[in-house]
Amino acid sequence: MSDARSACRFLGAPALAAVLASCGAGLPDRTSEPRRPNIVLYVVDTVRADRLGVYGYQRPTSPRLDAFAADAVVFENAYAQSSWTRPAVASLFTGLLPPAHRTVGRRSTLPEDATTLAEILAANGYEGMGLVRNPNVGRAFGFAQGFVRFRTEDRERDETMLDRVRPWLDERQDAESPFFLYLHAIDPHGPYDPAPEFEEMFEAAGAPEHYRTVRYLLELNRREVQPDEGTAEALSRLYDAEVAQNDRAFGTLLDELDVRGLTEDTAVIYVSDHGEEFAEHGRWEHGLSLYEEVLRVPFVIRLPGVPPRRIETPAQHVDLLPTLLAYLGIEAPPADGRDLLARRRRGDARPDVYAHLDVDVHRAASVIRGRYKLVLPQSASQGTAPMLFDLEADPGELEDLASERPKVVQRMLDLLADRNLTGEIAAAEEIEDDQIDEDVRRRLQALGYLD
Ligand SMILES: [Zn+2]
Numbered sequence: 001m002s003d004a005r006s007a008c009r010f011l012g013a014p015a016l017a018a019v020l021a022s023c024g025a026g027l028p029d030r031t032s033e034p035r036r037p038n039i040v041l042y043v044v045d046t047v048r049a050d051r052l053g054v055y056g057y058q059r060p061t062s063p064r065l066d067a068f069a070a071d072a073v074v075f076e077n078a079y080a081q082s083s084w085t086r087p088a089v090a091s092l093f094t095g096l097l098p099p100a101h102r103t104v105g106r107r108s109t110l111p112e113d114a115t116t117l118a119e120i121l122a123a124n125g126y127e128g129m130g131l132v133r134n135p136n137v138g139r140a141f142g143f144a145q146g147f148v149r150f151r152t153e154d155r156e157r158d159e160t161m162l163d164r165v166r167p168w169l170d171e172r173q174d175a176e177s178p179f180f181l182y183l184h185a186i187d188p189h190g191p192y193d194p195a196p197e198f199e200e201m202f203e204a205a206g207a208p209e210h211y212r213t214v215r216y217l218l219e220l221n222r223r224e225v226q227p228d229e230g231t232a233e234a235l236s237r238l239y240d241a242e243v244a245q246n247d248r249a250f251g252t253l254l255d256e257l258d259v260r261g262l263t264e265d266t267a268v269i270y271v272s273d274h275g276e277e278f279a280e281h282g283r284w285e286h287g288l289s290l291y292e293e294v295l296r297v298p299f300v301i302r303l304p305g306v307p308p309r310r311i312e313t314p315a316q317h318v319d320l321l322p323t324l325l326a327y328l329g330i331e332a333p334p335a336d337g338r339d340l341l342a343r344r345r346r347g348d349a350r351p352d353v354y355a356h357l358d359v360d361v362h363r364a365a366s367v368i369r370g371r372y373k374l375v376l377p378q379s380a381s382q383g384t385a386p387m388l389f390d391l392e393a394d395p396g397e398l399e400d401l402a403s404e405r406p407k408v409v410q411r412m413l414d415l416l417a418d419r420n421l422t423g424e425i426a427a428a429e430e431i432e433d434d435q436i437d438e439d440v441r442r443r444l445q446a447l448g449y450l451d
Pocket residue numbers: 045046084085086134273274
């Protein structure tokens with residue numbers, strides 16, 4: 001029995017009707033069709049687009065990504081669907097906005113009946129392996145669906161994740177089926193504790209020792225400590241050093257593909273789940289607001305046979321699934337995203353960009369249409385008055401125009417309402433505290449997620 005057929009049988013749940021339909025109708029016939037390319041989905045946690053050379057940054061944080069991007073499709077204006085990991089990756093995996101995947105809160109899980117990218121690929125003959133260094137997208141929260149192998153990694157650095165990938169690639173060297181490798185790296189996420197060589201490179205070694213702890217970042221957000229004049233700059237340097245450290249890890253992965261002769265027939269997707277704040281609006285880290293610094297992410301894809309270019313039209317997480325499946329010739333389930341490589345006709349409207357946040361006490365939604373961005377805070381921590389920004393005139397979102405442009409505000413509130421983003425979103429499924437095992441709890445605490 002072919003891998004694809006056994007995967008279809010394995011996935012025979014009623015909720016996977018769309019996948020099953022594609023299994024029945026579109027089983028790849030290996031005698032006549034060329035093999036589909038392998039796929040590497042490289043998600044790096046917490047990387048802001050504007051800290052990378054390919055997006056215009058001046059410091060040398062990303063030599064490997066920059067070189068990779070020269071042969072790839074670069075989305076210049078790419079957005080996260082949320083400002084923390086779980087809902088953002090749920091959108092990447094399902095092509096759905098948060099009101100549809102309903103994986104929003106601290107305890108919420110990606111529901112079993114969600115149709116994920118890994119499941120669709122498995123149904124079409126792919127063998128999936130997932131390695132995640134962020135437990136927020138671990139098995140306990142539903143993200144292992146569709147992977148034959150999946151584990152949450154406790155390795156010290158992103159670079160050492162490759163130690164697990166190599167034996168797997170060795171093992172399946174003669175495999176007939178293509179692979180889907182999902183790596184979720186996390187070096188740039190707090191605590192900012194780069195290796196000494198990277199600290200030196202970014203002149204970050206002089207930062208006080210406690211700047212390298214999650215506790216300090218939490219205390220800054222709770223206003224329990226006051227930042228000094230140089231705090232944002234010092235934390236920024238440590239962060240840059242970790243971005244660079246991850247870049248080297250990404251480069252090592254590319255080298256590994258090269259050495260194995262896999263580069264030509266492997267699609268590689270590089271994307272971040274969200275950005276990071278350095279007090280541009282008085283906050284630190286992420287998951288607290290929907291300003292550009294937490295929503296603008298790198299999104300670079302290298303697909304065999306697709307010529308390199310830079311695309312200015314906005315892209316967002318929900319677009320990954322329809323784009324990749326269209327490229328592979330696999331029918332996609334209904335999604336909120338669109339195929340980013342489809343030819344656009346003159347007069348096509350610029351796509352609207354949506355984001356949503358509902359974690360702990362922080363709730364907000366946002367939409368960008370053209371030059372305007374509306375943020376609707378919906379909680380005591382955020383306020384409740386809509387804010388309107390002109391991103392062309394004011395990319396730093398410093399001047400709220402809501403009172404001057406009530407008609408624009410209303411139009412954009414209607415857009416949010418149309419997408420069910422103005423009200424509370426009930427989580428699809430939630431995990432109880434006692435269902436989180438000690439190991440996951442410890443890792444979440446190390447990242448600052450649980451007290
Ligand atoms: Zn994250």
